[in-house]
Amino acid sequence: MNQNKNGTKDNKKYILMSICSVLVFLFIWELVTDVLGIFKSTMLPSPVKVFGTFIDKFTNTKPDGATIQVHTLASLKVALSGYLIGVGIGVPLGIAMAWFRKVDCFVTPLFDLLRPVPGIAWLPVLIVFFGIGLLSKAMVIFLSAFIACVINSYSGIKNTRMVHLWVGQTFGATRSQLLFKVAIPTALPMIFTGLKVALGASWNALIAAELLASTKGLGFMINQARGIYRPDIILxxxxAVGITGAILGYLIELLQKLVMKRGWRQ
Amino acid sequence: MGNEYKVQVNHLTKKFGNLLVLDDISFHVKENEFLCIVGPTGCGKTTFLNSLSKLYDITAGEILINGMPVDLKKHNVAYIFQEYSNMPWLTIRQNVEFGLRIKHRPEAEIREQTDYFLDMVGLTKFQDYYPDQLSASMLQRAAIARAFAVKPELLLMDEPYGQLDIELRFRLEDELIRLWREVGTTVIFITHNIEEAVYLSNRILVLTNKPTKIKEEIHNDLPRPRNIADPAFVELRRKVTDLIKWW
Incomplete structure (x- = not known):
């Protein structure tokens, strides 16, 4: 009870401090731009100006041809399609690599060879093959998500404790019962970590891909603004990239809480 | 033919590479017997049990249950391990149900058996807790309930109480005897604790150092409930202790 009170008190203090830190940051920013004029508005626009542009961008399609919602949705569409395919293939493959010795021997060396290549490094070659449309970007996202999913599912399954498998075996469990009732539950926290890492990686890869080659999306919007000296739109x-990424992270956190009950959280 | 014994172990041999661990061991266990296996530390007791339960492939020999080679999918075996073996992602109740679900028993039986054995080991109140919320002795009791819930024809136990303090051990030993008499199963119990072996068993096998053989077989007909201060008990314990000493 007492501890609880302290807890909420600490919590309040924490929230207060966070708000202060953001306010101080905005204050200094405003100070060095509009008030003191250290940075010109063509280099670093003031927070007031950025906020104004942000609101304006919801309705104004200039100079990049679309509102911010349209760009965000375009980015999300690519990111999520690549992500979901990456998860759909990466998680089962990681599990199979860890569970079946033959798959492990056959796939793991190849995978280890490709793993250090960042997803975005595939973009030039993908553009050559597929152009700058949805497909090549989705492929980059797919690769980024896929690698994170494989790695985490693989080590999750490898974490399975021998004694848990033995319990199943002595009760006469089949191989597939051992996989579904022992190994996959053991791996679930790691699999979720993979899903989270993969989501972050997908979003990052997408923005990078859009900066390099695209016709819409948030990265495209930023790149266009750079070309016409509109730093306010860049910001x-x-x-928008930050907020969308944070919302995606929050959603997957929520999903994890729904799926995983207490026993998994130690 | 061959059905007079529950378990027959013939010429059991196990090698890890060139290291001979179990050297041509043969013994039989009768139905409903409580057999304790004792031996010096590191004599391969766990290897012995793991070979017996087919968790390890054996190098030579055969193990029969009811005259048939051991098949864990067919024979109803349960194993209580030395380490904690509850699944951390399942509640205590789900842990106790685990074996029954593996064996696809009907839902009514699962409920009935789980209720019964949760009650027997005194965990009914804690059935919805997760393993990380429970003490060491409660976890081992959950493992015992899980093993008994499938009504095993053969129950293997590998120093299940090794990590518990004396008081809890005494209590769980009495509980085990009670369950064993009630359920009527055949038990092979490994321990390095001689007092525990004399307290629990009908018969004791004393093992040698590696390569492991059976050094001696001792029948234990002390009346139950047993008293560890009883002169006959002390005498038997001394006899087993003398057999184990190798220094």
Missing amino acids: VGMI
Whole structure:
């Protein structure tokens, strides 16, 4: 009870401090731009100006041809399609690599060879093959998500404790019962970590891909703004990227809480 | 033919590479017997049990249950391990149900058996807790309930109480005897604790150092409930202790 009170008190203090830190940051920013004029508005626009542009961007399609919602949705569409395919293939493959010795021997060396290549490094070659449309970007996202999913599912399954398998075996469990009732539950926390890492990686890879080659999306919007010296739109784009990424992270956190009950959280 | 014994072990041999661990061991266990196996530390007791339960492939020999080669999918075997073996992602109740679900028993039986054995080991109140919320002795009791719940024809136990303090051990030993008499199963119990072996068993096999053989077989007909201060008990314990000493 007492501890609980302290807990909420600490919590309040924490929230207060966070708000302060953001306010101080905005204050200094405003100070060095509009108030003191250390940075010109063509280099670093003031927070007031950025906020104005942000609101304006919801309705204004200039100069990049679309509103911010349209760009965000375009980015999300690519990111999520690549992500879901990456998860759909990566998680089962990681599990299979860890569980079946033959798959492990056959796939793991190849995978270890490709793993250090960042997803975005595939983009030039993908553009050559597929152009700058949805497909090549989705492929980059797919590769980024896929690798994170494989690695985490693989080590999750490898974490399975021998004694848990033995319990199943002595009760006469089949191989597939051991996989579904022992190994996969053991791996679930790691699999979720993989899903989270993969989501972050997908989003990052997408923005990078859009900066390099695209016709819409947040990365495209940022790149266009750079070309016409509109730093306020660049900052608006960055903020939109940050907020969307944070919301995605929050959603997957929520999913994890729904799926995984207490026993998995130690 | 061959059905007078529950378990027959013939010429059991196990090698890890060139290291001979179990050297041509043969013995039989009768139905409903409580057999304790004792031996010096590191004599391969766990290897012995793991070979017996087919968790390890054996190098030579055969192990029969009811005259048939051991098949864990057909024979109803349960194993209580030395380490904690509850699944951390399942509640205590789900842990106790685990074996029954593996064996696809009907839902009514699962409920009935789980209720019964949770009650027997005194965990009914804690059935919805997760393993990380329970003490060491409760976890081992959950493992015992899980093993008994499938009504095993053969129950293997590998120093299940090795990590518990004396008081809890005494209590769980009495509980085990009670369950064993009630359920009527055949038990092979490994321990390095001689007092425990004399307290629990009908018969004791004393093992030698590696390569492991059976050094001696001792029948234990002390009346139950047993008293560890009883002169006959002390005498038997001394006899087993003398057999184990190798220094």
